[in-house]
Amino acid sequence: MEIWHPPHISCNLFTLRSAKCRNSGKVANLEQPLTIIPKMSRHALIGGGTGFIGRNLANHLTKKGYDVTVISRMPGAKRITWHELEKNGIPGSVNAVVNATGQNTLDPTRRWTPGFQQNVWNSRINSSKTLAQAIKSAPQVTSFVNLCGVSHYQPSESKVYTEEDQVQGFDYMSRLCLAWEEAAHTGSEQDCKTTILRCGAVVGHGGGMIQSMWLPFKLGVGGPLGNGKQIMPWIHLHDLCSLIQYIIEKPVPGVVNAVAPEITSNLEFSKAFAKALHRPCIFAVPEFVVHAIFGPERAALVLSGAKVKPQKALSSGFKFQYPSVKEAVTQLTLKG
Numbered sequence: 001m002e003i004w005h006p007p008h009i010s011c012n013l014f015t016l017r018s019a020k021c022r023n024s025g026k027v028a029n030l031e032q033p034l035t036i037i038p039k040m041s042r043h044a045l046i047g048g049g050t051g052f053i054g055r056n057l058a059n060h061l062t063k064k065g066y067d068v069t070v071i072s073r074m075p076g077a078k079r080i081t082w083h084e085l086e087k088n089g090i091p092g093s094v095n096a097v098v099n100a101t102g103q104n105t106l107d108p109t110r111r112w113t114p115g116f117q118q119n120v121w122n123s124r125i126n127s128s129k130t131l132a133q134a135i136k137s138a139p140q141v142t143s144f145v146n147l148c149g150v151s152h153y154q155p156s157e158s159k160v161y162t163e164e165d166q167v168q169g170f171d172y173m174s175r176l177c178l179a180w181e182e183a184a185h186t187g188s189e190q191d192c193k194t195t196i197l198r199c200g201a202v203v204g205h206g207g208g209m210i211q212s213m214w215l216p217f218k219l220g221v222g223g224p225l226g227n228g229k230q231i232m233p234w235i236h237l238h239d240l241c242s243l244i245q246y247i248i249e250k251p252v253p254g255v256v257n258a259v260a261p262e263i264t265s266n267l268e269f270s271k272a273f274a275k276a277l278h279r280p281c282i283f284a285v286p287e288f289v290v291h292a293i294f295g296p297e298r299a300a301l302v303l304s305g306a307k308v309k310p311q312k313a314l315s316s317g318f319k320f321q322y323p324s325v326k327e328a329v330t331q332l333t334l335k336g
Contacts, residue, residue: 043067044248045094047127048101049079052207053147053240057100060241069094071101086130090138096248097135098145099184101127105173105298108212112295121176128183135190143248144194146184150233150259152177153306160263162311163198163255172297181255195247200259200308203328204237210332213273220279226287228267231305233259236322236331246318257310261323266302272325276333 044061048054049070058068069091072079080091090097103116103123110116128146135141152167152174159165169175181196202208216222235243235258243258264272274281290299310320322328 041067041093041095043069043091043093044096044098045069045071045080045090047071047097047099047131051100051102051104052204053202053237054098054100056204056206056237057098057241057244060238061245064245066096067093082127082130085134090134090141092138092140094138095140096143096145097131097138097141098147098244098248099127099131100147102147106212106294106301108293112298117172117297121179124176124180125183128180132184132186132190132194135193136186136188142193143251144184144190145197145244145247146181146194147197147199147258148180148184149173149177150198150200150257150306150308151301153308155231155304155306160307160309161257162309163257164311171300173300192253193251194254195252196255197244197247197258198255198308199240200233200235202237202240203234203332205332208237209234213270216283217270217274217277217279217281221283222270222274222279223281223283223285224267224270225285225290226266226303228265228270228284230266230303231307232264232266232269233305233308234264234269234325234328235260236320236328238331239320239322242321243313243318246316250316252312252316254312256312257308258313259308259310260325260328261310261314261320262325263307263309264325266305269325269329273329273333276326276329 042065044066046054046058046068049058049068050072054070058070061068068078070079071082071085073081075081075084101123103120105120131144131146135144151171152169153161153165154168154170154174167174167178169178184194184196185191186194203210213222239260240258243256247256271281287303290303294302322331
């Protein structure tokens with residue numbers, strides 16, 4: 001008697017004393033019952049899962065077959081609150097934790113007041129500390145990915161930074177990055193599960209930099225910020241989500257630079273984006289206007305930048321789908 005396996009089920013899901021796949025031509029011995037080997041659980045918990053990055057990451061992982069739970073201030077389906085996390089810990093089925101929490105620093109509707117600065121700081125530091133502590137009591141978690149920035153790489157005309165280079169605090173944003181990373185460490189053996197993901201500007205639809213650029217560039221009045229010579233570390237949203245998934249499944253402990261391989265300036269990116277939209281790029285935003293909108297400390301995020309290389313991502317075998325600016329802006333404007 002011959003056993004037929006549905007085509008979407010791999011033969012190795014079953015154990016038979018002598019059964020083989022249909023195309024082998026062998027006859028199965030039915031004395032032993034079929035035993036289904038359960039699939040390994042893939043359940044990710046995402047802090048900041050309703051924000052620009054977190055929302056897209058949740059969608060990406062769901063499409064890849066993950067169960068996803070979001071940590072939110074408000075309860076709901078597939079959500080837990082920060083209060084519930086502190087009280088009950090990380091759910092037992094969760095084996096990967098990602099923290100993408102953080103007040104939008106470059107929100108132009110918010111003045112750079114001491115209160116807003118504290119919100120920017122606390123939203124990152126407190127969430128990182130809370131998750132790092134919770135992971136101490138969650139041995140089933142095999143990967144903790146904490147997103148950070150790259151502002152603590154000091155801008156240099158000649159230096160190209162990798163994960164091996166030292167970072168330092170020289171202004172508000174760089175000191176925030178240092179404290180952000182420190183908050184994610186538990187000082188225990190759990191740190192071997194922790195990856196600090198130093199992210200450049202994330203370019204993608206529905207938020208971030210592209211959302212603020214879209215209208216002026218579409219109208220033909222877009223241009224670089226300041227003189228545009230400043231380096232702009234960046235990464236496509238799809239590549240960021242894919243890199244996070246890659247690290248969850250193949251942990252890379254320590255620091256990983258989440259930036260695209262191609263190093264570019266703000267002017268070069270602006271020209272490429274305008275060209276992809278078939279628009280000119282001639283209206284630069286004067287530096288004093290950027291300072292007036294954001295204040296000097298926030299303006300540093302867009303008026304200065306370091307040359308950063310994703311050495312560990314590349315050496316670990318990760319493949320960027322959008323490694324160059326041209327490839328990234330072509331994809332972004334195709335949906336426009």
